[in-house]
Amino acid sequence: MRLDVVTIFPEYLEPLNVSLVGKARARGQLDVHIHDLRSWTHDRHHTVDDTPYGGGPGMVMKTEPWGEALDDLLAHGYENGAGAPALIVPTPSGRPFTQQLAVELSERPWLIFTPARYEGIDRRVIDEYATRMPVYEVSIGDYVLAGGEAAVLVVTEAVARLLPGVLGNAESHQDDSFAPGAMANLLEGPVYTKPPAWRDREVPEVLLSGHHGRIARWRRDEALRRTTANRPDLIERCEPSAFDKKDREMLSILGWAPDPDGEPYGRFWRRPEGMEE
Secondary structure, rough: EEEEEEOOOOHHHHHHHHEEEEEEEEHOOOOOEEHHHHOOOOOOOOOOOOOOOOOOOOOOOOOOHHHHHHHHHHHHHHOOOOOOOEEEEEEEEEEOOOOHHHHHHOOOOOOOOOOEEEEEOOHHHHHHEEEEEEEEEEEEEOOOOOHHHHHHHHHHHHHHOOOOOOOOOOHHHHHHHHHOOOOOOOHHHHHHHHHHEEOOOOOOOHHHHHHHHHHHHHHHHHHEEEEEEHOOOHHHOOHHOOOOHHHHHHHHHOEEEOOOOOOOOOOOOEOOOOOOO
């Protein structure tokens, strides 16, 4: 996979040289290029922003540097055999970045990131390049940062760990929170390692039993318990078919039941009386 990042703070992307992403780069699984947007300016101050049309506070990133930068990156990438680029625009106004979207992006051969500063990039830039490639406007959460570089790090790490060979164990991500399949709308439960007892706290007995069926059920129940406590909205949006008989029994214990009126679609809702004793 090829990754290009255009930023006015290249040093912010230094973490891409460490940990899993850094190792993937060293092994040639990720071809990462960091570019300084100011390289495509032509005035002595290397200006990349200007006042917004219509008035208001803040500054807006200009069309000209971004247009020249993206044109050059596309030309260079195509010349070196890259194909099917996609533009990733980190913005609090974008769609939520999810594990499902990380999986989708991990299947693309070339991602170009445009982390903005100030009030964002002139909209005409996004509209222009949407005619040339898929554009993903993504938000990593319901908050606003000083710039999009932190979001680039988040998206890159989430995507890179899904690439073949990046994780030491290819199955490591299958039981992650939000992983496609059985965990698509659940949070992963607690995990434990040696020693079996620490400061009078013991590892749950079932994990030491060697009984794989019981262990799998315990982990599923703990995932349901954590999700109902921390992200009840995930349970509410699940289709009933996502839960088997044992899931439904645990949800009942945790204070949930299918909507008695069958709407919407028989999904689960918190019972007013809460958890069972």
